[in-house]
Amino acid sequence: MNAEDREIADALKGLLRSPVPPMPPLERRAAPPAAPWAALAAAAAMLALLGGLLWPKAPAAAADAKRITEQLARLEERVARLDHAELRALLRREIALLRRELSCASEK
Amino acid sequence: MDREQWAAAWWPRVYRMALALTGREADAEDLAQETLVAALDAAARFRGECAESTWFYSILRRLAMKRRRPAPVAAPAPPRDPALEEALGLLARLPIDQRITAALFYVEDMSVEQIADALGVARATVRWRLFRARQKLRNAFCREGV
Numbered sequence: 001m002n003a004e005d006r007e008i009a010d011a012l013k014g015l016l017r018s019p020v021p022p023m024p025p026l027e028r029r030a031a032p033p034a035a036p037w038a039a040l041a042a043a044a045a046m047l048a049l050l051g052g053l054l055w056p057k058a059p060a061a062a063a064d065a066k067r068i069t070e071q072l073a074r075l076e077e078r079v080a081r082l083d084h085a086e087l088r089a090l091l092r093r094e095i096a097l098l099r100r101e102l103s104c105a106s107e108k
Numbered sequence: 109m110d111r112e113q114w115a116a117a118w119w120p121r122v123y124r125m126a127l128a129l130t131g132r133e134a135d136a137e138d139l140a141q142e143t144l145v146a147a148l149d150a151a152a153r154f155r156g157e158c159a160e161s162t163w164f165y166s167i168l169r170r171l172a173m174k175r176r177r178p179a180p181v182a183a184p185a186p187p188r189d190p191a192l193e194e195a196l197g198l199l200a201r202l203p204i205d206q207r208i209t210a211a212l213f214y215v216e217d218m219s220v221e222q223i224a225d226a227l228g229v230a231r232a233t234v235r236w237r238l239f240r241a242r243q244k245l246r247n248a249f250c251r252e253g254v
Contacts (some may be wrong), residue, residue, distance in 0.1 A: 004242065012199065013215055014191030017192040018123075021133070023116050024137065082244070
């Protein structure tokens with residue numbers, strides 16, 4: 001090691017002055033639970049169904065609106081039985097949006 | 109020596125090297141912890157073909173490269189020892205590959221061969237990185253009158 005290297009080493013060895021915190025517990029952090037495939041497939045099917053419900057919203061007559069409301073209520077019951085909390089929250093939001101859409105369409 | 113003791117023996121060195129790479133105590137603690145967890149998971153595969161330090165630093169370097177992302181807004185750092193502040197300031201001037209190479213060479217006193225093994229690069233690459241790091245650090249010394 002020449003003089004220049006020694007100078008650099010002396011400066012960088014200031015790193016050794018760093019206080020070392022106590023070692024934290026060495027446990028692998030739990031990964032967030034993955035959505036089970038069946039739940040994802042069910043969610044996809046429900047979203048497709050919800051999309052279908054949205055499509056004819058403009059000409060929805062009173063009878064249609066009642067039928068759709070019932071379907072949404074049934075869907076909501078199924079969503080409540082899902083194990084995956086994130087999925088449940090997502091689908092509940094979608095259902096709430098659809099209810100609002102339906103209500104707007106019915107008022108027209 | 110059980111697994112916890114083994115990890116505890118390495119903790120200070122791995123933490124300091126993580127600090128050299130990240131420049132921030134909180135990030136260094138996370139990175140060092142992640143490194144030791146990964147090392148313990150992979151301990152069964154360590155066959156002693158290289159020095160333990162080479163093996164630890166290869167894991168540290170891989171995880172550090174994976175973690176590279178824009179730094180979030182930093183919390184105010186606690187006051188540091190001036191020598192430590194200077195060392196971190198100098199290392200921060202180097203790109204990450206030169207930073208780890210310089211830290212392993214100058215702080216850990218590892219040879220070019222050991223660094224090449226730890227980083228998975230050719231010896232010539234290590235020499236080149238050291239050359240570039242030296243140039244930049246020399247410039248920093250000149251500018252700051254260190």
